Amino acid sequence: MATTEALAQFDIPAHVPPELVHPLGITESAEFLAAPHAFMAGLHGKYPPIVYSPSAQTGSAWQLTRYEDAYFVLRHPEIFTTAGATPFPRDPNNYFYFIPLEIDPPDHRKYRAILEPTFSPKGIARLDESIRRLANDLIDQFIAKGSCEFTRDFGRPLPVSVFLDLMGLPQDMLDTFVGWAIGLLHSQDRETAGRCMKEAVAYMQTVIAEKAQHPDDGVISTIVHSTPGGEPMTGQEIFGFVFFLFIAGLDTVFATLNNIFLWLAENPDRRQEIIDNPDNIDAIAEELLRVFSVTFSGRTLTQDYELRGVKMKKGDKVTSILPACNYDPSVFENPQEVNFHRPRKPNLAFAGGVHSCMGAHLARLEVKISITEFLKRLPDFHVSEDAAIEYWPGGVVGPKALPLSW
Numbered sequence: 001m002a003t004t005e006a007l008a009q010f011d012i013p014a015h016v017p018p019e020l021v022h023p024l025g026i027t028e029s030a031e032f033l034a035a036p037h038a039f040m041a042g043l044h045g046k047y048p049p050i051v052y053s054p055s056a057q058t059g060s061a062w063q064l065t066r067y068e069d070a071y072f073v074l075r076h077p078e079i080f081t082t083a084g085a086t087p088f089p090r091d092p093n094n095y096f097y098f099i100p101l102e103i104d105p106p107d108h109r110k111y112r113a114i115l116e117p118t119f120s121p122k123g124i125a126r127l128d129e130s131i132r133r134l135a136n137d138l139i140d141q142f143i144a145k146g147s148c149e150f151t152r153d154f155g156r157p158l159p160v161s162v163f164l165d166l167m168g169l170p171q172d173m174l175d176t177f178v179g180w181a182i183g184l185l186h187s188q189d190r191e192t193a194g195r196c197m198k199e200a201v202a203y204m205q206t207v208i209a210e211k212a213q214h215p216d217d218g219v220i221s222t223i224v225h226s227t228p229g230g231e232p233m234t235g236q237e238i239f240g241f242v243f244f245l246f247i248a249g250l251d252t253v254f255a256t257l258n259n260i261f262l263w264l265a266e267n268p269d270r271r272q273e274i275i276d277n278p279d280n281i282d283a284i285a286e287e288l289l290r291v292f293s294v295t296f297s298g299r300t301l302t303q304d305y306e307l308r309g310v311k312m313k314k315g316d317k318v319t320s321i322l323p324a325c326n327y328d329p330s331v332f333e334n335p336q337e338v339n340f341h342r343p344r345k346p347n348l349a350f351a352g353g354v355h356s357c358m359g360a361h362l363a364r365l366e367v368k369i370s371i372t373e374f375l376k377r378l379p380d381f382h383v384s385e386d387a388a389i390e391y392w393p394g395g396v397v398g399p400k401a402l403p404l405s406w
């Protein structure tokens with residue numbers, strides 16, 4: 001429970017009842033960073049379903065932990081808008097929106113439609129063979145050594161390499177992209193985040209100009225040459241779209257893989273269960289995505305609204321703690337248990353509603369291929385003896401590094 005003194009630094013709006021004010025410390029407190037998923041599962045029963053969490057780091061907001069509440073919020077963009085809900089530093093004099101995330105319906109649809117052929121289940125299925133080959137090439141590089149740093153050697157290069165190909169960017173940008181993604185999403189100092197933002201912005205602008213001159217079949221070129229609603233996009237729109245894909249599509253996948261492989265390393269009998277049931281890989285991946293979901297969904301109220309008896313005001317921020325919603329005991333029995341035979345129920349790892357993750361089919365495929373191919377080549381591995389697992393603070397939850405041995 002926060003002391004009155006600790007709360008005094010925050011300007012808590014008058015309409016927020018004092019009994020609902022709880023600084024949760026999500027994404028930054030020592031308690032969260034010690035075991036983030038257990039921490040988020042533990043919010044049920046410890047706090048009311050909706051609390052107001054003041055935070056200097058992430059901004060003060062209502063926090064939702066119930067599946068049903070998040071499901072409602074995500075499906076009512078007319079009440080809970082994405083405008084202004086993403087905590088990324090942008091130059092107010094040269095402001096751009098993250099597209100499609102920060103665009104409300106009905107305009108949202110016309111932007112999202114541009115990349116539908118690429119990110120549809122059919123579009124993504126075409127990548128199966130090349131991602132499988134890439135996974136095996138990466139494993140070839142460390143299998144004989146008897147150990148690897150999973151994040152550096154597999155978890156990051158796999159999704160970043162797939163992303164660079166998809167976007168039409170050169171593979172030699174891999175390390176630079178990893179550095180920008182980490183700096184932007186995890187650095188706790190504004191200076192590093194600002195520097196990464198500046199470098200990434202400059203690079204993306206050069207690439208966009210180049211694709212305008214020399215079209216190819218990559219995603220950046222598709223965006224640059226698209227005409228949503230019959231009109232070409234402005235430079236700011238193109239930039240906001242390309243840049244958002246970079247923010248959304250890298251760190252999320254490597255955090256997910258890190259979490260899953262930490263669990264695999266610690267659970268030999270469950271690895272064997274996966275190896276013995278290759279036909280159940282869809283359900284296996286879905287359950288692991290539920291238990292190790294990595295991110296959050298921010299919204300801003302367009303009007304005063306009462307949810308579960310809590311009176312919120314226009315302009316208030318609302319965050320759905322998606323991992324906590326995926327541990328909602330009223331929806332998932334024994335929520336922290338990994339059970340590959342659960343009754344089917346969509347989980348909220350990729351959120352829901354109009355803004356549900358556009359890269360979900362790609363992310364699922366990367367997760368399934370990573371698990372399958374890694375376990376085929378390396379059925380037996382463990383966390384290296386002297387390794388201490390530390391988690392990144394910030395809006396994408398996962399270990400910083402994962403040293404494995406076999």
Ligand code: HEM
Nearest residue numbers: 100101248249252253256297298350351355357358359363
């Ligand atoms: C395991 C990996 C991933 C996770 C957990 C994840 C999670 C999410 C979530 C929770 C949202 C909704 C945000 C909100 O409602 O506020 C979202 C949106 C989005 N994601 Fe992902 N994502 C992943 C991978 C990817 C990839 C690989 C891409 C593309 C390369 C991508 C592109 C997008 C886009 C474009 C949106 C915005 C969709 C819209 O506004 O219509 N994501 N993602």
